[in-house]
């Protein structure tokens with residue numbers, strides 16, 4: 398589904414086949430993208446064989462096993478190991494997802510793992526998400542109000558709170574934005590599904606009082622309107638969210654305020 402953006406002028410070399418673990422009878426092969434921009438060498442696909450009897454069931458377990466037992470130089474991000482931090486996002490078997498909740502047994506044959514596509518690579522499976530985070534900051538993802546602060550708390554009805562379901566659960570893994578063709582081609586101007594889902598999360602919040610300003614900030618031919626409803630974003634989101642729907646809701650609010 399998604400293609401990997403290679404560093405300019407580079408070919409991906411075949412790479413190294415690392416030794417199989419001695420005496421292992423239950424093994425799996427992982428083909429992993431290796432690239433160190435500082436080395437001056439081309440990227441390559443290295444092949445590792447993992448002893449599945451000594452390793453946990455998730456793809457992240459296999460990466461940690463490889464790092465601990467075969468090749469300490471392999472670089473990847475991870476933190477929570479339970480699908481809440483968004484750090485371990487990568488492309489596994491041709492699809493963006495998070496490695497800690499994806500079982501190796503969900504794939505057949507050799508499992509190919511590469512960084513999130515169409516982003517610069519810091520090293521191996523670590524993409525440079527500087528622009529992605531700047532886009533998140535652009536939508537000012539925090540409560541903003543004009544009326545004086547209440548003595549206790551900003552209150553919300555149960556129904557208003559429910560408007561945030563399907564939005565607040567985002568873990569900012571970037572799987573959706575880096576699977577979006579519009580983001581691939583216009584990532585410097587289009588905010589992308591993750592940032593727009595967050596923008597809508599605050600537009601939809603009954604306590605926030607800057608809705609008009611938030612819509613003004615998105616009312617631009619590129620920031621919002623590059624979404625062509627291709628739906629890759631919703632298909633890959635590991636939390637089952639639907640950024641395309643959030644984007645459509647923002648567009649509807651834009652139309653409503655014009656009429």
Ligand code: SF4
Nearest residue numbers: 577624625627628630
């Ligand atoms: S629906 Fe919009 S945001 Fe989602 S992948 Fe398609 S163009 Fe990108």
Ligand code: SF4
Nearest residue numbers: 567568570571573634
């Ligand atoms: S919407 Fe889903 S895929 Fe996109 S950043 Fe949030 S959790 Fe990740």
Ligand code: FES
Nearest residue numbers: 476478482483497
């Ligand atoms: S390690 Fe936190 S989401 Fe995978």
